[in-house]
Amino acid sequence: MRRLILLGWFLVLTAAVYFFWQHRFERSEEFVTCSLADLRVASQLHPGWAWEGTKSLPRLKLRADPDQATRLILPINRPVDFLHIRFRASAQNLKPGREFWEDGRCLIEWHSPGDGFKWENDPFFSAQYDQTSGITEVVMRPEKPPAIPSLRIENLGVSGDFELAMFEVTVLQERLVWKIGRWFLLAAWLGWAIAWIRAIRKVSLPRSLGSAMIWVLMAIYFVIPGPWNDVRSLAGPFQLGPKTTATTATSVSPSETTEIASLNPSSWKSGFVPSAGKIPTRGDFTLRIKVYAQNARPLLHVLLLFVPTFIIACLVGGKPATSLAIILSLAIEAAQFAFGFGFDWVDVFDLASDAVGILLAIWAYGQLQKSRYGQHALITNL
DSSP, X not given: OHHHHHHHHHHHHHHHHHHHHHTSEEEOTTSOOEEHHHHHTTOOOOTTOEEEEOSSSEEEEEEOOSSEEEEEEOSOOSOBSEEEEEEEEEEEEEEOOSSTTOSEEXXXXXXXXXXXXXXXXXXXXXXXXXXXXXXXEEEEOOSSSSBEEEEEEEEOSSEEEEEEEEEEEEEEEEOHHHHHHHHHHHHHXXXXXXXXXXXXXXXXXXXXXXXXXXXXXHHHHHTSSOSOSSBOOSSSOOOOOSOOOTTTOOSOOGGGHHHHHTTSTTXXXXXXXXXXXXXXXXXXXXXXXXXHTGGGHHHHHHHHHHHHHHHHHHHHOHHHHHHHHHHHHHHXXXXXXXXXXXXXXXXXXXXXXXXHHHHHHHHHHHHHHHHHHHHHHHHHHO
């Protein structure tokens, strides 16, 4: 009965995480939402690239050019921490170049305040051949906040077109309910993990607390928020509240974006600019390891579950460790699916690798226990 009650609380806490996460952000009252039509006013395009569609619903089409890109200055004249982007982009018969990154792509340039010569290239979509994004939303943030954003679009393919059909950008800030509520969620999950462990096996509170802390930290690091550099909503759009009107906002208008570029006109300007080239992998170091060691992906997943499972088993025993590890493994894949990364046979293989890691950890724990009992028996006989 106690375990059934705890399973019910698990569902309640999961629903609470969903609610707080979806209400994490709200629109900043200092900036208006900017659309692609607003950016068209101050844009300068490379020859061969063109605006299509209507004045209110324009589309920006870029022909293949491996050396050039276009930069659009956003009407945001102060450094910000979070940027909500809603877009639709697609490739049309776009043949990529020899490098994997030579395709059509959209990026946010994060310019450090006071130093226009340094910026971060933060890609949010890329496509080749006839791929399309559909209508997608994502919250982006600089690695070194705050920073001033601008939009960069490139078509580095050999041939074909890359089209940005919709783009809407909104400056966000974190809600107070998230800033405070996340700590209550953290405490609630810690309490749940302690109760779950002690419902399976009677162990001391310090051991239960240590194991619960390991499990919760793994969940924070690999489930929610996870290692991602950008912030995605969970199976539905973020609840951002009403749009900010031009009468309450204090940001500049699109026609004044050239004044923003004057912060450093030698390096930061609207119009066509050189290609950004190969962009280093952003995000947490675990993502970078995953990219650079793709062939070792199964081993990485084995280690991901082996280490915490073995430590927790040494603290509270095999059964609690196994159950918590299984929950963690399923939660990682479920969160990636809810964030929009999909689920395929690669993810099935990841789950199998997780299972191997868990089994190896429990086997190693069993061998350690046998060794301890053997040493104890030897001492007793002597």
